[in-house]
Amino acid sequence: MSNALTHPLVRAYLASVDREAAVLSDDRRRDLVADLREHIESVLPQDADDATVQQALDQLGTPREIAAAAIAEEPGVNALQPESDARTNRTLGMMVLGAPFFWVLGIGLVVAVLAAVRIWRSTAWTRRDKRLGILCAFSPLLVTPAVAAPFAIAGGLGVAALIGTFLIAVVIPLAGAIRLGRTAARLHPHAA
Incomplete structure (x- = not known):
């Protein structure tokens, strides 16, 4: 039996959320990723196939959307913006x-x-x-x-x-x- 959190799609998703939320404090970013881990673990069955995992992740939103929502909740924190x-x-x-x-x-x-x-x-x-x-x-x-x-x-x-x-x-x-x-x-x- 495999834990849903060890699935490569889940690991990549959580790592992407962590990167996108880099402007948040370390504690806030860890809390955000921990909350996501907990949610993913609760909705995904053991040994879920790739399609099921991808569907669950798609329902959460993209890592950029999740990070943007968390950043918007933090006063005085702005999202990173690309420069030329x-x-x-x-x-x-x-x-x-x-x-x-x-x-x-x-x-x-x-x-x-x-x-x-x-x-x-x-x-x-x-x-x-x-x-x-x-x-x-x-x-x-x-x-x-x-x-x-x-x-x-x-x-x-x-x-x-x-x-x-x-x-x-x-x-x-x-x-x-x-x-x-x-x-x-x-x-x-x-x-x-």
Whole structure:
């Protein structure tokens, strides 16, 4: 016998609701998913076939509709809205391109500040994603000295070590930009 909650369609549905409701607080989102789990478990029989499961899920509504209803009930919480690809790409480009220039006349710092402002004002990311993006944009401030220090202690900071340090400092903003890019892409209808 199989529990209805272990059915792949149910797991995918609940994961989608959790993603769509990302702007809600962690507690509220967990409560929403727990309520859905409880309801699904009560309406689906053990060993339900795919058609029965899909019919039960269709009656609940789409994950986006469920999340939108929950978001609408929360004061001060707005649903994520897609931005234009060009705006998102410019913001993420600034986040990545600022890293190699952090120590060149402060250019990187200015670019990181601009990227941080754009990230924070964006409607495409949750607060958690925004904090992560801003942290990644400013990570060269901490990463470069932290990586350079062991090289300097071990025997000097040569050209190869300096280049390696800067490459490592670029990886974190790049990884953060990839994550934010994927998150923003999920908001577009064509990205599924």
